[in-house]
Amino acid sequence: xxxxxxxxxxxPLVSCNYGCEYCPFAKRSQTATELNQDRQALxxxxxxxxxxxxxDRIRVLFTPWGEALIxxxxxxxxxxxxxxxxxxxxxxxxxxxxxxxxxxxxHKPKLGLWTTYHPVEVKRxxxxxxxxxxxxxxxRFSVGIVGLKAHxxxxxxxxxxxPDSIYVWVNAYKRQADYxxxxxxxxxxxxxxxxxxxxxxxxxxxxxCRAGESVLSVDGEGNLRRCHFIPEQIGNxxxxxxxxxxxxxxxxxxxxxxxxGYVHMxxxxxxxxxxxxxxxxxxxxxxxxxxxxxxx
Ligand code: SF4
Ligand code: SF4
Numbered sequence: 001x002x003x004x005x006x007x008x009x010x011x012p013l014v015s016c017n018y019g020c021e022y023c024p025f026a027k028r029s030q031t032a033t034e035l036n037q038d039r040q041a042l043x044x045x046x047x048x049x050x051x052x053x054x055x056d057r058i059r060v061l062f063t064p065w066g067e068a069l070i071x072x073x074x075x076x077x078x079x080x081x082x083x084x085x086x087x088x089x090x091x092x093x094x095x096x097x098x099x100x101x102x103x104x105x106x107h108k109p110k111l112g113l114w115t116t117y118h119p120v121e122v123k124r125x126x127x128x129x130x131x132x133x134x135x136x137x138x139x140r141f142s143v144g145i146v147g148l149k150a151h152x153x154x155x156x157x158x159x160x161x162x163p164d165s166i167y168v169w170v171n172a173y174k175r176q177a178d179y180x181x182x183x184x185x186x187x188x189x190x191x192x193x194x195x196x197x198x199x200x201x202x203x204x205x206x207x208x209c210r211a212g213e214s215v216l217s218v219d220g221e222g223n224l225r226r227c228h229f230i231p232e233q234i235g236n237x238x239x240x241x242x243x244x245x246x247x248x249x250x251x252x253x254x255x256x257x258x259x260x261g262y263v264h265m266x267x268x269x270x271x272x273x274x275x276x277x278x279x280x281x282x283x284x285x286x287x288x289x290x291x292x293x294x295x296x
Contacts, residue, residue: 002055002086004214006279008228008260009062011041011220016066018095018121022146022175025066039073041220046077048222048237055086061114061279062092063228063260069094082107091279096130097122101140112280115142128161133256135163142281144169147188147195149179157192167277167286168192172199174257183294194283197270202262204251208265212249227261229253251274 001095012034019027025046030038049058060081068074069092079102081090089223091112113134117127134141147153147170157170170192173179180188180199189195209218212226219225222237224245230253235245256262263270263278275284 002053002057004057005048005246006059006061006210006215006264008215008217009042009045009060010064010217011045012038013068013071014065016095017070017097018067018118020118020121022135023129027067035071038220039071042077044217045220045222046080049081049087050084050259052086056086058084058087059089059279060091061260062090064093068092069096069098071090072102076105078111078235079105082110089279090274094243095121096127100130100133100137101135103134106140108140111139112282113139114280115143117143117145117158118152119145124154124157124161128158131162131166135166138210140168140277140280140282142277142286144167144192144281146171146172147180147199148172149184150189152184154194155188155191163294165213166284167282169198169281170195171259174199174201194273197268200261201255201257202265202267202268203254204256204262205254206250207258207265208248209251209253210239210266211261213246215264216246226265228278229258229261234270 015028015030015152016023016025034256050185052058062068062074078090078092080273081087089110089112091114093114094116096115101251122223131143143158145151145158155170162168168191169190172195183186185195185199215227217225217228218237223233224235225231225233226249235242256265259281263274271278273283274281
């Protein structure tokens with residue numbers, strides 16, 4: 001039987017064109033040499049996938065530290081992956097600031113974008129224009145926002161402006177204990193009916209998780225970790241003994257806090273809720289969570 005793997009790729013990129021104040025990569029730039037290293041690492045990763053047997057089933061989520069899609073090598077490598085028979089899904093987290101012509105080179109049914117709206121960095125109308133282009137181009141995408149109270153009006157306006165068929169998520173702000181009042185929670189839940197799922201910290205120590213068995217975090221050198229949150233290395237993607245590194249491992253962290261982690265805990269059943277949209281964060285029922293489908 002071939003490999004059945006979800007790969008969470010995070011290469012050497014550590015830079016972004018936006019300046020969100022809570023983010024360590026804000027307005028950071030990298031030298032041409034560093035960016036070239038990122039490009040080579042990405043090419044190696046994609047080449048490895050393309051050389052896998054057609055019987056494999058591989059899904060990829062790019063979770064860069066910074067913004068990747070402003071670099072043409074991410075655009076072209078993602079397009080390459082979408083045409084690969086053993087790849088089922090290619091998704092990427094992005095601030096959606098890039099030009100969008102590259103999506104036309106993709107096999108669109110396999111592409112998914114996890115887009116985040118940063119109201120301090122971009123005008124809402126511009127962000128919505130980018131969303132419109134994705135809708136016209138028939139690209140699957142989710143839209144989200146960090147659930148800061150100061151951004152609630154923007155989050156509401158975003159929800160209102162997008163068709164109901166587009167899922168708008170709100171990431172709970174968890175750095176401050178008891179940040180939300182019950183009124184805040186009600187208002188964010190009105191925007192994102194699944195806000196309550198994200199507004200939790202899940203106890204995970206000793207709990208089963210697909211990370212380490214069928215979900216892996218991969219860095220630019222191919223080093224494997226079960227997820228982005230447990231630093232222990234469990235193998236290397238480019239070594240021949242890869243399959244021996246894959247087995248069920250109970251979680252060794254006390255808690256799991258992020259969507260890209262806890263969705264892989266079987267006890268939460270979120271793989272069923274999100275189905276084929278798990279990586280780009282689109283629930284199966286997103287069309288049914290709301291009613292209309294027109295862009296306001
Ligand atoms: S867009 Fe994302 S990566 Fe860039 S500064 Fe903002 S939070 Fe950080
Ligand atoms: S529960 Fe979260 S922290 Fe634990 S292994 Fe799974 S993804 Fe990693």
